[in-house]
C-alpha cells in the first residue's frame with residue numbers, strides 16, 4: 001500500500017492527525033494495533049482544561065480549546081463536551097500562591113480565571129467541603145466523553161478518504177530509499193513519504209528506530225465511576241496537588257480519578273490498585289461531603305506515556321527527515337489532541353504552523369534541558 005503519510009497509533013492523537021491531513025489533501029493510512037481509542041484516549045477522565053497547564057503547552061492547549069468548542073462541526077459529534085468550567089482547589093496558603101501565580105500566566109495567554117477565597121468558594125460551590133483554603137475557577141474549560149472522541153475522528157477521517165486499519169500493529173519500520181516501509185503484524189506493507197509516530201505510551205519504541213531518545217515511561221492513572229446521584233457538581237474539580245480530579249455527568253454518575261494503578265510487566269495492560277481505590281474514594285468524600293457514602297460501581301486504569309518533564313514529545317525528528325513524533329502526552333493529551341492533529345498537518349503539508357510547539361520538540365533531549373515548571377494534575 002502506498003500513501004503520503006502513515007500514522008502509527010489510533011488514539012485521539014493519531015485519529016486527529018489523520019482527519020486534518022486528509023483535509024489538507026494528503027493520502028493517509030492509519031494503523032492501530034488494537035481498536036481505535038482502546039488505550040489512554042478511551043480510558044481517560046475526559047478533562048478538557050487549559051487551567052493550570054504548563055505555560056509551554058498553552059499555545060497548543062488554547063488552540064485545542066477553540067476546536068473543542070466547535071467539535072460538532074469538525075467531526076459531526078460534539079463528544080458530549082460540556083463547558084462547565086474547571087475549579088482548582090488549594091488546601092493551604094502556599095497552594096493558593098500557586099493558583100495566583102498561574103492566574104497571571106493565564107491572563108497573559110487570554111485565559112481569565114476567577115480567584116476564590118474560602119468565603120466565596122462556599123457561596124459559589126456549596127457542594128464543596130468547608131475546609132478548603134481557596135480555589136481558582138476557569139470558565140469555558142469542561143469535560144467530554146473519551147469513549148466518543150477518537151472513534152468520531154477516525155470515522156470522519158475514514159469517510160473523507162483515510163484508510164483506517166485496526167487490529168494489525170506495525171512491527172517494523174525501515175527506510176526504503178527516501179520513503180518509510182512499515183510492516184504490519186499481518187505482513188502487509190505500507191510505503192509512505194512521511195511517518196507519524198502517534199503510538200502513545202509505546203511511542204518511545206519507534207523513536208528509537210531512528211536514534212531519537214525520549215525519557216517517556218508508561219504509567220497507569222486510575223479512574224472510578226459512581227452510581228448515579230442527583231446532579232449537583234456543576235464544574236470539573238481538580239486540586240493543586242493533583243491528588244484528585246472529579247466531574248459529574250448530567251445522568252448523575254460521578255467520574256473521578258487519582259493515583260496510579262498497576263502496570264503489567266510488558267506495559268501493555270494495567271489494572272486498578274486496591275490501595276489507590278481506598279485513598280482516592282476517601283479523598284473524594286473529604287472534598288465533596290455528599291459523596292461520602294456513594295457506591296463506586298467500577299474502577300479502571302489506562303496506559304499513558306509520561307515524559308520526565310511532564311511535556312509531550314511533539315514535532316519533527318531531529319535525526320530523520322519526514323518523521324514526526326507525537327507521543328508521551330503525560331496526562332494532557334485528551335484536551336490537546338484535536339490541536340495536535342491540526343498542527344502536525346500544517347507542518348507536514350505546509351512546512352510551518354503558527355502554533356508554537358517549539359518547547360515540546362523532541363530536540364530538547366538531544367542537548368541542554370530547558371527549565372520547566374512542574375504540573376502535577378492530569
Ligand SMILES: Cc1cc2nc3c(=O)[nH]c(=O)nc-3n(C[C@H](O)[C@H](O)[C@H](O)COP(=O)(O)OP(=O)(O)OC[C@H]3O[C@@H](n4cnc5c(N)ncnc54)[C@H](O)[C@@H]3O)c2cc1C
Nearest residue numbers: 009011013033041044045047170200302329332333334335
Ligand atoms: C486514566 C487516564 C486519565 C487521563 N485523563 C486525562 C484528562 O482528563 N485530560 C487529558 O487531557 N488527558 C488525560 N489523560 C491523558 C490522555 O488520555 C492521553 O494523553 C491521550 O489520550 C494520548 O493519546 P494518544 O493517541 O497519544 O495515545 P493512546 O490513546 O494510548 O493511543 C496510542 C495508540 O497507539 C497504538 N499503538 C501502539 N503501538 C502500536 C503499533 N506497534 N502499531 C499500531 N498501533 C500501535 C496503541 O494501541 C494505542 O491505541 C488521561 C490518561 C489516562 C490513562
